[in-house]
Amino acid sequence: LSEADAAAELAAALREAAAAGSSDARRVAAFRAGGMAKGAGAGAARAAEVRGALAGMFASKKAPGAREAAACAFEALVRGLGWAFEVDALELFPALVSAQGDTDKDARKAALKAGKVFFSKASAPCAKLAFPMLLEGLVAKQWRTKEGCLKLMKDIAKAAPSQLEQSLPAVMPTMMEAVADTHDKVHAAAVAAMPGVCGVVQNAETQTLMEVFVNALTVPDKATDVCLDRLMEVTFVNSIDSPSLALMVPVMLRGLRDRNQVVMKQSCQAATNILNLCLDSAAVAPFAPPLVYELQKAAESDSPDVREVSVKALDALQVGLGDIKASEVEAKAAEAQRSIAAHAAEAVQSWGLEPALAAHVARLAASFEGTARLSPVSTALQAALKPIAKS
Structure with a gap:
């Protein structure tokens, strides 16, 4: 087949996957597309405008089957093209992250599997670029997206431990926020993922403390x-x-x-x-x-x-x-603290609280002192509320 003919067949296979009436049929058509791409090469995939086709399928709000097919095709193309699909995969990855919280169970399942395969096949630089996108999913507004991304994080710990280990400094603060999430299912997913995420650390002495670390973090x-x-x-x-x-x-x-x-x-x-x-x-x-x-x-x-x-x-x-220089770090921390304090004072003044209510709000703010990102805000709010509460 010429590249043009291969591209036409590849595009047809993707359309067939999107229109298929069952999960099995979608997966068969998607993997046929992946096989065609592997045989014909990345040029045929570009000619078939695979990236645009999958983006459209992921965005099909009224067609959960098309969204499932998009995730299946993403997985098949990652398997078939490997590193040659990485540029397109990174462009499509935010859509795959959103799909972790899809309202359709089959679409979620396909997205989870595709994400796991992506990280197992991705080069180290590609994985490093993808992790921040995954972390965006962990702080999404929709609880299903958070839960789905946490399940994916758990799978990544098994499929791509070395990639996850290198990104751990960026991952852990977000994991801690997920552990403290008020939604039971998000909290449970974070707790379930934590042993695997922590377990990717290779330092011998750290490994001996793994159980106590997991307990302290959860x-x-x-x-x-x-x-x-x-x-x-x-x-x-x-x-x-x-x-x-x-x-x-x-x-x-x-x-x-x-x-x-x-x-x-x-x-x-x-x-x-x-x-x-x-x-x-x-x-x-x-x-x-x-x-x-x-x-x-x-x-x-x-x-x-x-x-x-x-x-x-x-x-x-x-x-x-x-x-x-530690002094530079201290200066940045102090500058951030002053900015937070100024915004807190401005906000408190605009509220016009009575003393009793100000005292109550201060107590509420104090309850956030143990949280990673809100502790500075908590301190600033308490300082701004204290004079009003005592008046």
Whole structure:
């Protein structure tokens, strides 16, 4: 067949898949298209305008069968063309992420399988570009999309552990938000995915603590102090890498936000010990802003012991950052804190709250102190509400 003839047959197979009346028929037609693409090459796929065809199928709001067929065809083309399909696959990946939360069960199932195959076949640079898109799905408004992306994350941990390990510093904050999600199914999916996600870390000493890490990350109220104790007991032979820090830092931050000064002290001590074992400043840098913010708050604690150990932890962080100046990180953290405080004060003034209501809102804000992204906002709101509540 000429390239033009192959492209015509490929386009026809995709149309057949979209119009098929059953899941089996859609999958057969989609994989026939994938086989044609493999035989004819990427040029035929481009000539058939595969990317546009699949985008249209994914966007078929009133045709769940077409959306299922799009996911099946995506999988088949990834299998058939491999790296030659990566450019198109990345363009289509946001649609595949959205399909993880499709209202149709068969479309969701096909999208989940396609995502798993994509990450198992993708090159490391391609996977690195795709992970941020997947994380967008984890913070989507629709709970089904969050749940579906968490299920995909669980499968990726098995199918592409090395790719996931390298992206763990970006993945873990979003995973922590999913664990704290108020929707039961999202929370359950995050808890179910966490052991596999954490398990991709290859550092030998970190692996020995895997169970306590998973407990601390999924039930922080009950397991943070236990994890911090174990963390300080372990003798690390290997240098601590970025994926290991991705598990350790959320536990430390949770401890620093705890109102129990003993737990705060444990967190500072653990941070000092761990940061002294980090030989790569680039591995430390992504975690510096939240650590600086929480350690500076701890340095203002009422407890002299907490203040003392927090200063030591800040010093260890500065050493760990090496050529990356801790003062620059501190300045950025302080600038962000001032911006949040200014916006909080402006918002509170516009509300016109009575003292009793202001006190109640302050208590509500305080309940978010233990959460990753809302802790700075919580602190700023409480500070802005305090004068009104006392008036």
